[in-house]
Amino acid sequence: MLASVMAGVDGSVESLTAAEWAAREALRRGLPLRLVHVWDRHPRPAEEESESAVQRHVARSALRQAQDRVRAVCPDVRLVNELVEGPAIAELLKAAEDAELLVLGSRGLSGFTGFLVGSVAQGVVARATRPVVLVRAGETAADELLPTEYNSAGPRTGYRDVVLAVGLDVPGDAEIEFAFEAARLRGARLRVVHAWQTPVLGLGPGEIDLLDDPRRAEERRHLLTGALRLWRDKHPDVEVVATVTKDRPQTALIRAASGAGLLVVGHRVAQRPVGRRTGPVTHAAIHHVDCPVAVVPHD
Template identity: 40%
Template sequence: MTVGLDGSGADLASAGWAAKEAELRGADLELLHVEDWPQNAPFAIPLPESRRQWGEQLLADTRERLAGEHPALAISTRRIDGAAAAEALASAAADADLLVLGSRRLGPIAGFFVGSTGSDTIPRTETPVVLVRAAEGREAPAGRAGAEGPVVLGVDLRSNCDRLFAFACEEAERRSCPLVVIHGWSPPPMFAYAPALDPGVEGEIAEGLEATLRGMLGPWRLKYPRLAVDSRAVIGQPAVQILEAASGAALVVVGRRIRRLALGTHIGPITHAVMHHAAAPVAVVAHD
């Protein structure tokens, strides 16, 4: 596992969450710092001659703190100079099972600031990326690896969700917590007035979607027979439904469609909304 550090307050939360997650997985943890200083940063930038020492000290201090809290965890450090942060993080993620990044809270209404580095890194890698938020006024993350609460998975029934199901089921099983699967939907425009004419139309659509969702989950229920799964096909904007279900979650899982064309990489609007407004850690999983 790799966690990216940039010296912001969110580092404490993301590194702490990553250490607990690494213990759950029985994995080693790599602390990574990339020297990619913006010209107009919102925090003080060290003088050019002190960049290397500052980065090394950041890694050393974080490693020392985590080693004291997790003495059995194997922790390594790495610093990359002169590279674009998003490209360097994506390249490092290629050799990791998981990439963890921090984000900070802007306010109860504005949500969380993911930042250009996080937003640029996610579309560049097929490795799952987890965004961890620092709880307001505290160093601890808003959600914790192993925290009480379910793993919440948002799915689109029109997509191939196997990677999402695999990731979410594994995370829920590691935590011994329930898995809540959400598909949000709205009636097609052509049926806008149909419920008034036939109250059964909306119900028939809902039953069909719920049956489809149960069918997609069937193989995963067999693979994880001890996992408690709550599947819901609910009317409403998907992002809103996922965020409502995510209140108190240990982890939220959403997808990003892999685009092979050079100009096609982006994060969809539902995943973008969840990334910026969910208080729990958010895992973005690339899928076909």
């Protein structure tokens, strides 16, 4: 199957928003958009035929609704619809194997409670071998763009920053490449953030320099510069601002993502039992950041 941007839709408001975001991303990448609805029928034996017919009708309606929504906002996107039967997480993962990325919706909550990410979305993120983008309900095309000057009535121009959270202990090229490409496609600035904390260790004689925070920060800056060098050379047109900060990684990425158009985080899938859990940084990103979040798996 040809490469595509894929959106999982189920008729909910958040999935329709995700389909719109996926359509815009498909246009940016010059790829078709696949709208996929998964339905898992569980009819009672006595009513199997009638219940299956109803479920199939609902599934087709959800696909048609998403298609109409996409056509209204992105009429130029190449569109493919797909109705799949089976367990939602397994079938979405299977369908996404041929996609460049999978886009799913998450429902925004008010205040400091973050975002409600459904069990299907969480299961897909934890197990996916392809990038997954979570989009909050209510996200619009205008939210991707920089705000206008104060009191300006003109149109918005330029994309908000793409933010990349990098862990230097096990840096993943996959998320770095994804972030650079996302910034290039948008003509956006790429802000790279690495957060570190002083390790709690029992130090022996001669190791006191490990407690020198300025020297440790400088060492981290050198490591970050090295990790980004290849990608900066490949994408010289992408403006990059790299920051090293002493803070909890979860706190740093939430703060850095404020006002961003897209946050990119890595998800290490190796050495996890069946890939069923996300790490604390990825968990914080998908629950507490209000811009779209791309979770990019790496070994």
